[in-house]
Amino acid sequence: MSGSGQFCAVARALEVLGERWTLLVVRELLLGERHFNDIRRGLPRISRTMLSTRLKTLEKAGIVAREGGGYRLTDAGENLAPVVRELGGWAMEWDRRGLRPEHLDPDVLVWDIRRRTVTERLPERRTIVELRFRGADGGPYFLHVARPQIDLCTDDGGFEVALRVEADLEALTRYWLGEISWAPLLRSGAVTLTGPSTLRRAFPTWFSGYLLRTASAAGPHRDHGQS
Template sequence: MGSSYRQFCPVAKAMELLDERWTLLVVRELVSGSQRFNELRRGLPRMSPSLLSRRLHQLVRAGVVQRHVVGNDVRYVLTRAGHELRPVVEALGAWGIRWVGELGDEDLDPKLLLWDMHRNVDHAAVPDGRTVVHFRFRDVPADLRDWWLVITGGEADVCDADPGHAVAVTVTGSLRGLVEVWRGDLTWPEALRGGVVQVSGPETLRRALPGWFTLSGFAAVPRPTSPA
């Protein structure tokens, strides 16, 4: 845990734990349902494994997380104290999407976008069997350009290499454009009409695609009509 603020204020005491770099984002991932180390890494692709281990150890020591080990399966599970941080994370996210400025290019990450999309699939809306969605981002380096989302049996998986299955639909566009759709800054119809995103495949699947995802939990947050 970081150095003390030397204040009795409960905000100060809470921030002694939570304001260290990446800590609250680790909590965000745990609140979102990630439990295994590799799941947490995929939700925090720019965080080093050693720092993630350190932050998890701090959260365990603080009683926010419990480490469960069954054989080779290690999971990090929120305690009651950890679950009580959910409204804190949600309030911060809602405030951030309302009041923090535009995204910089360095904020755009296809790994995080696809990981977030995979856990927000509306499986009841996706056709039965295996459905593969190919995403191609035309404005990123070649090694990050192509991604596949494989949806089957109530589960979804993200692949950065062709899984070899037939593709149902292909989504092509700018990374920024799809991030803006995901965040609710731009609607699917606006993105499609403006050419920011194109969807190719059978017409019924093209039309259905937007309904396969529930979008980010912050997409529906009302935005201010003018600066404060």
């Protein structure tokens, strides 16, 4: 017999949501991803087979529905938003392990940066930003920025790079989480920017930051200092 064999609502919820990757798939859908490949870009370590299995399970449970060649959350799925937020908030406050090397992944970080934008702050004209991480696998990454969106690409597309960003992966991840603010990153050299001063100053204001970033730290579009 499968399942916990308990009437408890928590046990029943975990029968649907407790398997590995399931809530992370829900997280990706809550963050606006709709297509299989985009969901997987937010979860690069999940296999295509496993992602397909998890989506089918969520669909069968009435949490996910297919729509227009992609996926969307049903009302039941949308109502998991506070659950995901509270779970993430708990980890931010109580997970004693903290951020460890195995949690650092440049692909995941840049993908999240790409989708957490402040639309009205983006430049209207196409602006290419090259992002490299020191001593980390992956990249370089190219952000093709033009209001109202940012596209993440593997090359500059033949356009001139307007701003180059070089960063320490752990430091930029901690900034994204809200543990540290922008100005100290620049002062320490953990992040360096090369390009026109207007772009160097504007760059951190383009992003709203990690969804569950530490409330006590300065938000990514504040305290950006002089660059």
